[in-house]
Amino acid sequence: MTATMPDTVVPSDTLPITKVNIIVSKGSLEGIYPGLIMANGARMEGIEANVFFTFFGMEAVLKGKNEHIKVATVGNPGLHIPTMLGGLPGMSTMVTHMMQKKMEQLDIPSIPEFVQLIADSGAKLYACKASVDMFDLKKDDFVEAVDSIITVGDFYEMAGGVGSHIIFT
Amino acid sequence: MPTMTLDNAVLELDAEGFLKDATQWNEAVAETIARDNGVPVLTEDHWKVIRFMRQAWLANGQAPTIRTLGKESGVDVKNLYKLFPKGPAKLAAKFAGIPKPHGCI
Numbered sequence: 602m603t604a605t606m607p608d609t610v611v612p613s614d615t616l617p618i619t620k621v622n623i624i625v626s627k628g629s630l631e632g633i634y635p636g637l638i639m640a641n642g643a644r645m646e647g648i649e650a651n652v653f654f655t656f657f658g659m660e661a662v663l664k665g666k667n668e669h670i671k672v673a674t675v676g677n678p679g680l681h682i683p684t685m686l687g688g689l690p691g692m693s694t695m696v697t698h699m700m701q702k703k704m705e706q707l708d709i710p711s712i713p714e715f716v717q718l719i720a721d722s723g724a725k726l727y728a729c730k731a732s733v734d735m736f737d738l739k740k741d742d743f744v745e746a747v748d749s750i751i752t753v754g755d756f757y758e759m760a761g762g763v764g765s766h767i768i769f770t
Numbered sequence: 771m772p773t774m775t776l777d778n779a780v781l782e783l784d785a786e787g788f789l790k791d792a793t794q795w796n797e798a799v800a801e802t803i804a805r806d807n808g809v810p811v812l813t814e815d816h817w818k819v820i821r822f823m824r825q826a827w828l829a830n831g832q833a834p835t836i837r838t839l840g841k842e843s844g845v846d847v848k849n850l851y852k853l854f855p856k857g858p859a860k861l862a863a864k865f866a867g868i869p870k871p872h873g874c875i
Contacts, residue, residue: 642874645836647856708835709875718837721847 619764620649622756626770628657629673630697630712636770637661637715644722652719653756654747655729658770659736662726662747667713671697713744720746727751776802788863788870795824795867804865808856812865816853818844823859824866833863833871 621643625636636652643650660666674680674687674696686692701711710718720726728743730752740750751759760767772783776798782790787807789795800820804812812820822843826834836859840847850858859871 638874641836644851645857645859707875708837708873710837714837718840718847721840721851722836723848723851 616764618643618648618766620651620760620762620766622651622653622760622765622767624653624655624767624769625658625661626655628660628670630670630700631672631677632770633658633661633670633712634709634715636768637712637719638709639768639770640719640724641715641722644719644724650719650722650724651756651759652724652726653729653751654727655732659728659732659738659743661712662716662728662743663738664742664744667716667744668711670712672700716744716746720748727756729753729756774799774802774806784870786864786870789867792827792867792869799867800865803867807861807864809854809861809865813853815845815849816865819850819853819858819862820866823862824868827863827866827868833859833868833873835859835871835873835875837875 621639623636623640625633627633636658640650640652654662660670671693672680674682674693675684677687680687680696682692682696709715716726726747728738728747728750730750733739733750740747772785772787774781774783779794781794781799784790787803789799789803801812804810804816809816819839822839823833826832826838834842836847836850839845839850839858839862843850845853854861863869863871
């Protein structure tokens with residue numbers, strides 16, 4: 602007997618991604634950029650994008666904070682800086698500065714500019730209700746690009762649909 | 771090899787519909803490619819972006835990023851997405867007869 606594919610199985614390459622729902626949960630420079638790049642990249646391909654900022658990921662969209670995001674120089678083995686040195690005063694600022702310089706050369710926007718660019722591109726940005734409550738924040742504390750504060754339930758509802766994917770960063 | 775025909779000239783396209791030889795481009799080619807990609811009429815704003823895209827590519831061999839397009843093409847990011855809903859950088863490059871942009875930004 603030969604195994605055949607059931608008629609209901611659709612080859613994966615005929616099911617394009619039509620929507621991405623990206624969760625940004627970390628507040629370091631290297632924790633925030635990947636989610637923003639994925640969101641912008643989705644819009645550039647005509648893919649719908651929602652970005653959900655939770656816990657320290659909210660730093661990316663908080664007024665007065667999102668222009669001061671730094672690279673984590675402690676507990677970040679990928680940097681190859683010994684932990685003791687990574688903790689020295691000014692180390693995080695210096696590494697962040699170096700990285701920002703390189704990114705500027707590559708035409709990668711700063712975090713505040715990138716957030717606005719992504720919102721302008723038609724992506725929807727949301728802050729997580731549980732985190733907002735935990736950190737005693739309100740809608741006014743967020744940059745204008747943030748659409749609203751929503752619950753996890755709202756997020757899942759929004760993320761539904763064929764061709765929709767959730768990406769956690 | 772996919773092709774398009776315009777005024778009896780046969781133009782070669784790559785698998786994604788980008789013009790293979792950028793020197794074969796002219797405004798009629800742009801209009802035809804646009805029509806085939808769901809943009810039936812090119813407005814003056816479309817042309818601004820298409821010309822900016824092509825000039826940038828001819829000048830430095832690289833298609834501009836969405837950030838540069840928003841800042842320098844004369845059309846802001848919100849309107850770029852209105853003009854080219856399926857992706858401004860990719861579509862404008864296609865209409866401008868230049869290769870598909872390869873950057874991530």
